Every structure is written in C-alpha cells, then in structure tokens.
Amino acid sequence: MISRIAVLASGGGSNLQALLDYLDSLGDDSPGEVVAVISDRPTAGALERARAHDIPACSIAKGADGAAELFRTLHDASVDLVVLAGYLRLVPPAVVHHYDGRLVNIHPALLPAFGGEGMYGLHVHQAVLDAGVRVTGATVHLVTEEYDRGSILAQWPVPVFPHDDAATLAARVLQVEHWLYPRVIHALAGRGEIVLDGAPPFSFTEPR
C-alpha cells in the first residue's frame, strides 16, 4: 500500500523538496506519495513547490475555523501520515489524537535541548551558539499537543564550529535534515523500521 502523506509547512519548504526528490528517486518502490501540502501562510514557498509538482496546496486560517479546516482537508485527502516540515503552529488536539503515531516533526537541534515554544528556525541555532555547545543536530519525533515533546524517532549530530553564526549553523543542520527526514518518513510509510543506510554522504570539516 502506498501511504498518502500530507506535509504541513510555514516556510520555504526545502524539507518538503527533499522529501519529494527522495520519493521520486525511489520510483515504483516509493512507499508513499505527497497528496497535500498545507500552510498557515498563504505566501509560504512550500505552497509554490507543491504546485510545481501538481500537488494540491492550500493555506488555512488561524483559530478554531482553521483547526476544523485542517482536520477536514486531511480527512478529505485520505491522509495516512502527517509530516510537519517547518510548520510553526501547534497542531490542534483533534488532529494530534486522530493521527497519533502518524504525525511527525523535524526539529533543527538535538531534543530535548533547545526545543519548546519560540524555538524555531534561527532562534534555535542562536540559542545553541549562546549556550556554547560543540554539537547540535537534527531530531525527528512524534508530535503531541506540546511543542517538541513527543517520542524521539531519530537524531543525527552536527558539529558547531567556533566561527559559526546562526545562518552557517542552520545551513549545516539543514543538510542533515534533508538526508535524515526522508529516510525516517520512508520507514514510517513502508519499511516498518528506520534504516539510515550508514551515514550521510558528506562530512563536516571546520573551515580554515
């Protein structure tokens, strides 16, 4: 069975793109297909990327109406798996409960550190730099009603270099996100186990 995947995104959608490219690369062996892209922002780049792939894309309103609309959109598209990819809103409780175990998020740090409300995008990387830690990374986890608190499914470390700023660190972590997230989604959609195929096909060395 091919899993029907919805991606929720607020931003540019590079993780959405990485997932689409990965599933495309599997051809007939792909365990899933992205059947809906939903945003809370009508101008999100992720919506453009979806439309370029002929995937139905829409933005939903804030508040109670938006929660009902989100639930209805997922239901109408017969979605099996919900993937948050840079989605900055709390997922409404009805959606969390209905998709329990089938709703995942990627966070650009090693949870449970540097997570929670307000920890998104460059804020996360700045907090990592401010704390002076030498290793950060990416975490894929199940989504609950609280930000970044669900069970961890996979993590991958990324070094922090002395001359990093939030942008250079974000770019390095994003490379790992693009490798890690599609593989975890592959596992959830079809394989039944998370296979990370060794290590990412790149390594990080400190710039001189």
Ligand code: GAR
């Ligand atoms: C990614 O780095 C993702 O991990 C992060 O937002 C970025 C979205 O980039 N998510 C969070 O910070 C959630 N707390 P993208 O739109 O290019 O995929």
